[in-house]
Amino acid sequence: MAKPILTLTTDFGLTDHFVGVMKGVILSICPQARIVDISHEVAPFAIAEGAYLIAQAYPYFPKNTVHIVVVDPGVGTARRPILVEAAGQYFVAPDNGVLEMIYSREKHLVRAITDHRIFLQPVSQTFHGRDIFAPAAAHVAAGTTPAKMGKKIMDYARSPLATPRPAGRNRWCGCVLHIDRFGNLVTNLQASDFPESRRFVIKIDGKRVTTRTKTYAEGRRRELFVITGSTGYLEISVNQGSAAELVGSQPGSSVEITLK
Amino acid sequence: MAKPILTLTTDFGLTDHFVGVMKGVILSICPQARIVDISHEVAPFAIAEGAYLIAQAYPYFPKNTVHIVVVDPGVGTARRPILVEAAGQYFVAPDNGVLEMIYSREKHLVRAITDHRIFLQPVSQTFHGRDIFAPAAAHVAAGTTPAKMGKKIMDYARSPLATPRPAGRNRWCGCVLHIDRFGNLVTNLQASDFPESRRFVIKIDGKRVTTRTKTYAEGRRRELFVITGSTGYLEISVNQGSAAELVGSQPGSSVEITLK
Amino acid sequence: MAKPILTLTTDFGLTDHFVGVMKGVILSICPQARIVDISHEVAPFAIAEGAYLIAQAYPYFPKNTVHIVVVDPGVGTARRPILVEAAGQYFVAPDNGVLEMIYSREKHLVRAITDHRIFLQPVSQTFHGRDIFAPAAAHVAAGTTPAKMGKKIMDYARSPLATPRPAGRNRWCGCVLHIDRFGNLVTNLQASDFPESRRFVIKIDGKRVTTRTKTYAEGRRRELFVITGSTGYLEISVNQGSAAELVGSQPGSSVEITLK
Numbered sequence: 001m002a003k004p005i006l007t008l009t010t011d012f013g014l015t016d017h018f019v020g021v022m023k024g025v026i027l028s029i030c031p032q033a034r035i036v037d038i039s040h041e042v043a044p045f046a047i048a049e050g051a052y053l054i055a056q057a058y059p060y061f062p063k064n065t066v067h068i069v070v071v072d073p074g075v076g077t078a079r080r081p082i083l084v085e086a087a088g089q090y091f092v093a094p095d096n097g098v099l100e101m102i103y104s105r106e107k108h109l110v111r112a113i114t115d116h117r118i119f120l121q122p123v124s125q126t127f128h129g130r131d132i133f134a135p136a137a138a139h140v141a142a143g144t145t146p147a148k149m150g151k152k153i154m155d156y157a158r159s160p161l162a163t164p165r166p167a168g169r170n171r172w173c174g175c176v177l178h179i180d181r182f183g184n185l186v187t188n189l190q191a192s193d194f195p196e197s198r199r200f201v202i203k204i205d206g207k208r209v210t211t212r213t214k215t216y217a218e219g220r221r222r223e224l225f226v227i228t229g230s231t232g233y234l235e236i237s238v239n240q241g242s243a244a245e246l247v248g249s250q251p252g253s254s255v256e257i258t259l260k
Numbered sequence: 261m262a263k264p265i266l267t268l269t270t271d272f273g274l275t276d277h278f279v280g281v282m283k284g285v286i287l288s289i290c291p292q293a294r295i296v297d298i299s300h301e302v303a304p305f306a307i308a309e310g311a312y313l314i315a316q317a318y319p320y321f322p323k324n325t326v327h328i329v330v331v332d333p334g335v336g337t338a339r340r341p342i343l344v345e346a347a348g349q350y351f352v353a354p355d356n357g358v359l360e361m362i363y364s365r366e367k368h369l370v371r372a373i374t375d376h377r378i379f380l381q382p383v384s385q386t387f388h389g390r391d392i393f394a395p396a397a398a399h400v401a402a403g404t405t406p407a408k409m410g411k412k413i414m415d416y417a418r419s420p421l422a423t424p425r426p427a428g429r430n431r432w433c434g435c436v437l438h439i440d441r442f443g444n445l446v447t448n449l450q451a452s453d454f455p456e457s458r459r460f461v462i463k464i465d466g467k468r469v470t471t472r473t474k475t476y477a478e479g480r481r482r483e484l485f486v487i488t489g490s491t492g493y494l495e496i497s498v499n500q501g502s503a504a505e506l507v508g509s510q511p512g513s514s515v516e517i518t519l520k
Numbered sequence: 521m522a523k524p525i526l527t528l529t530t531d532f533g534l535t536d537h538f539v540g541v542m543k544g545v546i547l548s549i550c551p552q553a554r555i556v557d558i559s560h561e562v563a564p565f566a567i568a569e570g571a572y573l574i575a576q577a578y579p580y581f582p583k584n585t586v587h588i589v590v591v592d593p594g595v596g597t598a599r600r601p602i603l604v605e606a607a608g609q610y611f612v613a614p615d616n617g618v619l620e621m622i623y624s625r626e627k628h629l630v631r632a633i634t635d636h637r638i639f640l641q642p643v644s645q646t647f648h649g650r651d652i653f654a655p656a657a658a659h660v661a662a663g664t665t666p667a668k669m670g671k672k673i674m675d676y677a678r679s680p681l682a683t684p685r686p687a688g689r690n691r692w693c694g695c696v697l698h699i700d701r702f703g704n705l706v707t708n709l710q711a712s713d714f715p716e717s718r719r720f721v722i723k724i725d726g727k728r729v730t731t732r733t734k735t736y737a738e739g740r741r742r743e744l745f746v747i748t749g750s751t752g753y754l755e756i757s758v759n760q761g762s763a764a765e766l767v768g769s770q771p772g773s774s775v776e777i778t779l780k
Contacts, residue, residue: 002551007540013441014274014534017316020267020298024320027294031262031322034547035296036555038540041533044442045500056537060544060650062551073500076475125475127490130320181533182564215596215645230647240565240593273701274534277576280527280558284580287554291522291582295556304702305760333760336735385735387750390580 004141005034005061009054010070010129011042018127022068022134025120029138038067045073047098047159049251052178055101056231058089068129068137069093076125081113081132082156083140083149090146092137094128097159104161114150162252164189170259176204176249177233183242184235187255191228199260202226202236205247209236222246264401265294265321269314270330270389271302278387282328282394285380289398298327305333307358307419309511312438315361316491318349328389328397329353336385341373341392342416343400343409350406352397354388357419364421374410422512424449430519436464436509437493443502444495447515451488459520462486462496465507469496482506524661525554525581529574530590530649531562538647542588542654545640549658558587565593567618567679569771572698575621576751578609588649588657589613596645601633601652602676603660603669610666612657614648617679624681634670682772684709690779696724696769697753703762704755707775711748719780722746722756725767729756742766 006026012018019040026033038057042050050071058067072079072094084091084099086108093099095112102108113132116123118139120131136149164174178186185204194200202209211225219225219239224246229235236243236255243249266286272278279300286293298317302310310331318327332339332354344351344359346368353359355372362368373392376383378399380391396409424434438446445464454460462469471485479485479499484506489495496503496515503509526546532538539560546553558577562570570591578587592599592614604611604619606628613619615632622628633652636643638659640651656669684694698706705724714720722729731745739745739759744766749755756763756775763769 005544005547007544009540011441014297015299015301016440017298017313018441020269020296020317021320023296024265024267024317024322024325027265027296028320028322036540036543036547037534038537039535041535053537057540057544060541060548062544062548065544074475074477077477124488124490126487126495130490180536181531181538215594217594217597227646228644230644230650235646271701274557275559275561276700277558277573278701280529280556280577281580283556284525284527284577284582284585287525287556288580288582334735334737337737384748384750386747386755390750 002062003032003034004030005036005065006137006141007036007038007057007061007065007067008040009038009042009050009057009067010040011044011046011050012040012070012129014040018129021130025130025134026138029135030142033138033141042071045071047071047096049178050098051101054091054099055105058087058102061089063088064090066090066092066137066141068133069098070129070133071098072096072128075128081128081136082153083111083113083136083146085109085146090137090140092133092140095157097157100159100161103158110153110156111146112150112153115148118144118149162188167256172257174255174257176251176253176255178251179244179249183244184229184237185243185247185249186229186231187234187236189234189255189257191232191234194234194257194259196228201258201260203256204236205249205253207247216240262322263292263294264290265296265325266397266401267296267298267317267321267325267327268300269298269302269310269317269327270300271304271306271310272300272330272389274300278389281390285390285394286398289395290402293398293401302331305331307331307356309438310358311361314351314359315365318347318362321349323348324350326350326352326397326401328393329358330389330393331358332356332388335388341388341396343371343373343396343406345369345406350397350400352393352400355417357417360419360421363418370413370416371406372410372413375408378409422448427516432517434515434517436511436513436515438511439504439509443504444489444497445503445507445509446489446491447494447496449494449515449517451492451494454494454517454519456488461518461520463516464496465509465513467507476500522582523552523554524550525556525585526657526661527556527558527577527581527585527587528560529558529562529570529577529587530560531564531566531570532560532590532649534560538649541650545650545654546658549655550662553658553661562591565591567591567616569698570618571621574611574619575625578607578622581609583608584610586610586612586657586661588653589618590649590653591618592616592648595648601648601656603631603633603656603666605629605666610657610660612653612660615677617677620679620681623678630673630676631666632670632673635668638664638669682708687776692777694775694777696771696773696775698771699764699769703764704749704757705763705767705769706749706751707754707756709754709775709777711752711754714754714777714779721778721780723776724756725769725773727767736760
């Protein structure tokens with residue numbers, strides 16, 4: 001039988017002991033766990049960025065993988081820890097909308113985790129990654145039935161995603177969802193909605209982009225182009241350079257596309 | 261039987277091949293090892309920071325875990341490699357005080373590792389993480405009896421910890437032990453020594469802090485407060501902001517607390 | 521039987537989901553794989569840096585390890601994915617010279633990976649780490665015969681290494697291969713070619729270095745010295761400081777050595 005896989009997506013960074021401690025807790029409860037880091041470099045408190053990253057990652061993991069997602073400015077407050085079943089996998093997170101992109105794509109069942117017996121005692125007010133999320137996820141990975149963790153809830157937190165809105169004939173307003181390591185600007189425009197054959201103008205932070213390429217290498221040096229990203233979204237890119245630097249955009253920056 | 265767990269705490273960073281190579285060495289000797297990174301972002305040569313991080317992490321690992329701690333400005337000199345047994349776990353490190361916080365908390369037995377047959381040959385003068393610490397730890401994880409690695413020693417290096425000192429009636433002087441990823445200032449004041457009900461003034465780098473909260477989220481924007489950290493120390497924090505930036509403190513900065 | 525080991529060396533960084541996704545793909549195909557990160561902080565598109573890092577790492581891994589190396593500015597173009605057998609291990613990479621230091625040291629056999637059935641479908645034009653390299657490597661780790669992946673090729677890309685050249689009597693011109701985390705300048709001068717007993721002068725970026733030490737700790741504060749690095753190359757270093765900062769060198773900077 002395959003060993004349980006747990007993934008970690010947090011804003012804890014890699015300098016402190018936080019992530020290592022969560023792994024110690026997981027392995028103490030579920031010694032056979034395979035642990036995979038998605039990212040610990042989510043910007044502090046950036047729920048939307050955490051939501052984006054886990055949504056790009058989970059489709060590539062096997063059935064029954066348990067994903068822990070901790071971006072949690074409300075740690076210690078009344079916000080609930082939740083266990084979500086979706087896409088044949090499990091997600092353990094604070095109930096603050098960090099799983100919104102999963103909710104929007106997949107049939108899902110959300111439980112409030114209320115079985116305090118599985119928490120590390122005493123539960124701190126500042127590090128629920130260690131005291132609540134890691135042990136809860138490890139118990140799921142070790143085979144605890146989700147129903148034992150807590151009851152199904154309907155009033156879990158939603159944080160509606162920014163989706164492109166029509167802005168006139170053949171025109172849509174979207175935004176930058178994410179800026180990746182290479183400075184590519186990942187927009188929230190679905191590539192499949194914009195056929196490659198169609199001429200277009202994209203306006204972003206005072207720049208105009210009218211070229212679409214199939215590969216990064218086709219782009220001319222220092223020239224912006226649009227490409228179908230590996231996430232399925234349109235990306236604004238530069239060949240071997242950073243579009244983000246060239247354009248000066250931020251996550252959330254407006255992107256306007258007009259089809260010709 | 262549970263597979264052996266090894267952890268790594270170093271100042272090697274994640275850009276070079278150093279950490280990957282240590283893992284290759286470990287898996288060559290102990291193929292069933294589970295390897296967990298605590299941190300590789302200890303500032304170069306910062307023994308006190310390494311000491312802090314491993315001390316926060318080890319309590320969350322199972323019995324028999326082998327912790328490798330390499331912050332080693334004296335690599336290649338006469339300073340000894342040591343194997344420490346404490347808290348039912350093992351610690352492999354240079355004898356330079358990086359395990360001081362373990363010594364101060366736990367009954368411990370220290371051995372000088374002298375069995376050169378387990379070292380990678382030839383032993384370099386600059387990378388004992390690869391040539392000495394990784395193979396020694398892997399042999400311990402694989403079941404080699406500690407007594408075979410070397411003799412017990414009593415004259416291992418101590419580097420007394422900065423502990424708070426009384427500074428008048430109801431007043432103590434402590435310091436900043438660590439600044440975490442979020443900019444929280446972790447002091448060396450034990451939260452349990454300062455009851456939450458008691459009024460107080462903390463002075464740090466020209467700022468006064470008089471508020472104590474239970475959670476980060478209770479704090480007002482840009483207002484410093486004190487909180488019981490997940491380490492058990494008092495932390496000076498800001499809600500969704502960096503106390504370190506606001507105050508301008510460094511590890512080692514003085515913190516004075518007066519109880520009212 | 522020992523579990524298969526896969527290593528990852530990329531320029532993907534640790535902030536995005538890229539590395540986590542590759543691991544999800546690997547574990548979906550080869551659930552028993554042990555995955556080790558060498559580095560994901562290769563500078564974007566820096567093929568020479570990737571080449572250097574994997575070359576320092578592979579000798580420390582067991583037979584049959586599968587190394588994935590993805591620094592790939594040509595992703596999506598006609599450049600081929602390759603599978604290389606060398607030193608009893610496997611290397612999966614784009615055919616762009618990133619394995620040059622392996623070719624220069626080891627007998628090797630290079631195959632173009634052409635069996636599209638093992639790729640993730642649809643293959644994106646921008647993330648072959650996920651769609652081609654991870655699945656190909658995982659299939660090798662899981663036991664697929666290399667010959668099934670594709671045919672042997674002879675015209676794989678070479679990118680001749682910068683080797684030191686003679687520049688007069690007892691004088692050689694080399695360069696800085698790599699600057700490590702500590703600011704040590706790793707040159708391409710083989711330590712074994714320059715006996716420790718021999719007096720010398722090294723000139724680099726307007727500085728002269730005439731001291732050689734056995735350990736970092738022997739160096740005087742803020743004084744440059746030469747040391748035999750753990751890679752076997754001469755390094756220019758400073759005790760507990762950064763030679764790179766002191767000298768202002770970059771990878772590729774010229775280094776001239778004259779033996780006295």
